[in-house]
Amino acid sequence: MRRSQRSGVLTGLAVAGAVALSATPALAWGNDGGGNRDRHREHRGDPIEVVAEGLEGPFGLSSIHGRLLVAEQGSGPGTGRITVVNPRSGSTRAVQEGLTNPAAVTEVDGRLAFVTSGAEVPDTTSVGDSTVFLTPRRWTGTPRAFADLKAYELENNPDGQLQFDPTTKAPLDSLSNPFDIVAQPGDSGRRYVMVADAGANDVLSLDSRGRIRTFFVPPVITTGACAGAPNNDPQHTGCDPVPTGLAYGPRNTLYVSTLTAEAPGEGRVYVLDARTGDVRRVITGLDAPTGIAVGDHGEIYVSEVIYGAPEGEGPPPPGFDPSSVGRIVRIDRHGTRSYASVPMPIGLEFHHGRLYSTAWSLAGMFGMPGKGQVVKVNPWAFQRSQPTTTTTTTPASTTTTMMGTTTTTAGPTTTMGPTTTTTTSPPTTTSTTSTTSSTTTTVVNT
Ligand SMILES: [Ca+2]
Numbered sequence: 135m136r137r138s139q140r141s142g143v144l145t146g147l148a149v150a151g152a153v154a155l156s157a158t159p160a161l162a163w164g165n166d167g168g169g170n171r172d173r174h175r176e177h178r179g180d181p182i183e184v185v186a187e188g189l190e191g192p193f194g195l196s197s198i199h200g201r202l203l204v205a206e207q208g209s210g211p212g213t214g215r216i217t218v219v220n221p222r223s224g225s226t227r228a229v230q231e232g233l234t235n236p237a238a239v240t241e242v243d244g245r246l247a248f249v250t251s252g253a254e255v256p257d258t259t260s261v262g263d264s265t266v267f268l269t270p271r272r273w274t275g276t277p278r279a280f281a282d283l284k285a286y287e288l289e290n291n292p293d294g295q296l297q298f299d300p301t302t303k304a305p306l307d308s309l310s311n312p313f314d315i316v317a318q319p320g321d322s323g324r325r326y327v328m329v330a331d332a333g334a335n336d337v338l339s340l341d342s343r344g345r346i347r348t349f350f351v352p353p354v355i356t357t358g359a360c361a362g363a364p365n366n367d368p369q370h371t372g373c374d375p376v377p378t379g380l381a382y383g384p385r386n387t388l389y390v391s392t393l394t395a396e397a398p399g400e401g402r403v404y405v406l407d408a409r410t411g412d413v414r415r416v417i418t419g420l421d422a423p424t425g426i427a428v429g430d431h432g433e434i435y436v437s438e439v440i441y442g443a444p445e446g447e448g449p450p451p452p453g454f455d456p457s458s459v460g461r462i463v464r465i466d467r468h469g470t471r472s473y474a475s476v477p478m479p480i481g482l483e484f485h486h487g488r489l490y491s492t493a494w495s496l497a498g499m500f501g502m503p504g505k506g507q508v509v510k511v512n513p514w515a516f517q518r519s520q521p522t523t524t525t526t527t528t529p530a531s532t533t534t535t536m537m538g539t540t541t542t543t544a545g546p547t548t549t550m551g552p553t554t555t556t557t558t559s560p561p562t563t564t565s566t567t568s569t570t571s572s573t574t575t576t577v578v579n580t
């Protein structure tokens with residue numbers, strides 16, 4: 135997506151949240167998400183258990199040696215951290231501090247490997263962004279830059295999109311913005327880690343010497359709300375795929391979640407042959423996936439961080455509750471879907487037979503510092519039907535900003551909340567202006 139397009143839903147969410155906060159300072163959390171979730175809940179415990187709290191923008195989550203490691207974005211440059219969570223006691227300990235936008239972390243050869251996101255502006259000069267770092271020893275010590283993903287993008291441009299405006303020479307896409315990293319399972323020879331680069335629209339394979347190879351390039355999406363959507367590269371009309379999450383699965387598979395320009399219903403999961411990168415299967419019908427995990431029985435979990443967020447950039451409806459934003463979708467081996475209401479989840483990890491997730495990952499955008507959590511999502515948190523909390527409002531008009539298209543609709547009824555599958559109906563009134571927003575806060579700088 136070009137910069138002007140990135141404002142979309144997430145900006146709306148941020149603005150909405152800031153306003154909603156004043157209205158609802160005390161947000162309920164830890165309730166059952168509304169409903170007849172489980173008759174035996176008392177015996178089983180809460181469907182969603184808070185494991186650790188007080189985190190600042192927890193994004194990526196991974197399981198290492200009985201611990202959970204969280205990449206905390208922090209509240210600005212130099213405030214990011216890698217934090218170790220003991221899932222039993224809930225204790226937290228920062229093992230890396232002073233980072234800028236760490237997005238995800240894993241362990242390889244007994245050391246931490248983590249990625250830092252790209253700059254907000256898709257420039258070509260920022261130092262230290264879009265980088266894979268390695269720690270010199272187990273978890274601690276001054277990390278060294280291991281691979282420069284932006285340099286690779288500039289040289290190779292795997293998605294073939296126009297990198298610079300031919301006239302102004304300004305960069306178009308965010309050129310690189312790594313959002314997830316996973317270690318290769320087992321002894322996989324020359325490969326070492328895999329990185330999902332949301333800005334470059336690719337999955338990259340790195341070897342132990344930091345050499346980068348393009349592993350998978352998902353296609354631009356041209357269906358649904360993405361059909362005919364303007365792209366910064368006129369030759370690639372549609373939604374950039376934007377890989378956000380990686381997880382290894384059974385039978386030698388690698389799962390890749392793709393945000394798809396935040397277009398509702400157009401998010402996808404690609405199931406790849408983990409050796410060759412060949413596509414075995416595509417799972418469709420997801421809303422802006424930002425993370426993925428695969429369970430012991432081949433079931434998959436996808437986080438949808440902005441699910442249920444009010445569209446547009448105006449204030450949210452009265453009584454809007456930020457805790458209603460976000461959910462995790464479970465898809466079993468037969469394709470049956472169920473849903474757990476988790477506030478703004480991003481990082482997912484299956485650990486010792488249980489699903490763990492980051493929560494309130496975007497709370498900072500709502501002006502709620504330190505609200506980030508790691509939660510355990512128990513199996514009985516998942517329901518076949520959607521959570522039922524809805525807010526219905528009748529605005530005079532609704533301005534929707536999405537994918538660079540501003541739509542103003544004289545509005546009868548807008549329903550917001552987790553029950554709605556927020557579909558972008560084809561705009562009736564459309565002006566294809568570029569909707570630049572200087573106050574944009576983005577999760578995935580695409
Ligand atoms: Ca693009």
Ligand SMILES: [Ca+2]
Nearest residue numbers: 291293294295
């Ligand atoms: Ca590119």
